[in-house]
Amino acid sequence: MKFLAVCTLVPILALAFQDIGSEYGGMGWLTYDYVAWPIMVAPVLMLFLFFRNRKIVCNPHLGANFSQTIKIVAxxxxxxxxxxxxxxxxxxxxxxxxxxAILVGDWQLKKRAGV
Incomplete structure (x- = not known):
């Protein structure tokens, strides 16, 4: 869950820092490129996390919170x-x-597990 939290919060914090830094901090060099790349990289890292923990998704007692959270973030x-x-x-x-792939994979894993 900690890795998922990092994948979720880092791009959001980058967006907040870019907006505040370029508007009030006088940092004109801080462009949207600093925000776009974390937003594009985070889902790829989340897909890796999803495939590593696919057994947790199949077990509703262990992975209900993980499954729901990763779907919302996806x-x-x-x-x-x-x-x-x-x-x-x-x-x-x-x-x-x-x-x-995360959304369809979660659906398929739950369908296969009979949840």
Whole structure:
């Protein structure tokens, strides 16, 4: 869960720091590139985390909180990366596919386990 929290909070904190730093801190060099890359990298790391802990997802007593949290965060990053793919870089497609793999993989693992 700690790794998932880091994947969730680091891009959000980068966005807050960029907004505050460029507006009030006089840091004009702090562009949206510093925010876009953590938002695009986090879903790929979450996909790695999901595949490492796929046995936890199958067991509802152990992994209900993990499964629900990773799905919510995947949907959040899916929305942000769709916006990023349209406006920033086509490389966000890799993150979009990672988010979709998490959502479909969770559904398939629960279906296979009979949960």
């Amino acid at each position: 949907v959040m990053y899916l929305v942000w990366n769709i916006i990023g793919a349209l406006g920033y870089s086509w490389l966000a497609v890799i993150s979009i596919l990672s988010c979709l």
